[in-house]
Amino acid sequence: MHDLFDHAEPAGPEREAMAEGALLLRGAALPFEDALLPAIAAVTAAAPFRHLVTPGGFTMSVAMTNCGAAGWVSDRSGYRYDGRDPESGRPWPAMPECFRALAAVAAAEAGYPGFAPDACLINRYAPGARLSLHQDRNERDLAQPIVSVSLGLPARFQFGGLKRTDPIATYALRHGDVAVWGGPSRLRFHGVATLKDGEHPKLGRMRINLTFRGAL
Template identity: 60%
Template sequence: MTFAWEKAMMTDLFGDRCKEPLAEGAVILRGFALDRGLVDVVSTIAKAAPFRHMQTRGGRQIGVEMTNCGSLGWVSDQRGYRYEATDPLTGKPWPSMPEGFGDLANAAAGAAGFGSFRPDACLINRYAPGVKMGLHQDKDEAGFDAPIVSVSLGLPATFQFGGIERSDPVRRHELRHGDVVVWGGPARLAWHGILTLKQGEHPETGRSRINLTFRLAGYR
């Protein structure tokens, strides 16, 4: 199977026309991940590490369902936010990151102007209509040199992207199936989130949106 990002690398199929700048160090790659195989792989991962609602430090249930793949997985409970090598639900290591996932993340980072990117964690979020993700920073990693690569699958969503200060202006951008957002460098700690997901039905994901967030946690 030849994936869309591989075609882009070989033929420059997408070019700059589908790169939508958000800020210095941040870009949306429109339609960069349109392959049916991605949703199928997520289903396989979820059989080994089921989606679940994690809790915040304060004991509040997070509305988005989550799971992970890779050598590390992001977890949240009353002990705080962190990365762990073992799934606390199953007691087993997280499913290995599929090679195609890593290749996609690396290709997207390259298309956005970053160097080689080999993530060790992929946080998988599943949104149902009525669920949102509040503004936050991705700062649980050991370092911030590597970018974040975020892949949208399924229902469209409104992505909020601000600056590195909480008080900075926040702009809204529609994300559709196959869009990839990459941010790093001066934008690495930008505040971002997802507004409440609207009702809808997608032919590949049904009544849900799936988000793959690739990160280099950097813990050994």
């Protein structure tokens, strides 16, 4: 297992290859930080975080919400994208311009120019929360990459192969890091190990993850 989590500082170059078509951009979100944090607060005030239920009846430990033209939702009937927040019946909040700009810049840096996401999932991890291995495959256009932004507490990102049983590499994600994967890596299994407790100077005892997708 490739585990960088125990190092005090991110190891390796600013651009770290995870697989063909998959790149980790260290600190790429930091130039956007001053705009991102108030934008997240505005979105989550309009569409509060909630713990979704999986089709199997399990309540997710990660709280989430969405912004953009579509939002990812889950309940006993399945996983899907919906243009409206099922809790309020209203359209999801518009995607902030700073979100779009960060996603486009990071995607281009990773070799995916012209990325214009129409969905952003906002996940909130409290200590003890985790996200099990899964594929992002509910999107209509799998030619578009995934752009994943980490803010707050550090996390251990698990990046596997195209089969659930493939070997898993583990990467330390810190505040401001951005992971981008697409092309031959677009359907790789990935997840987040159980979040350790801690205190981030700006976000406190939590991790926020922004995941940008071309869903529609």
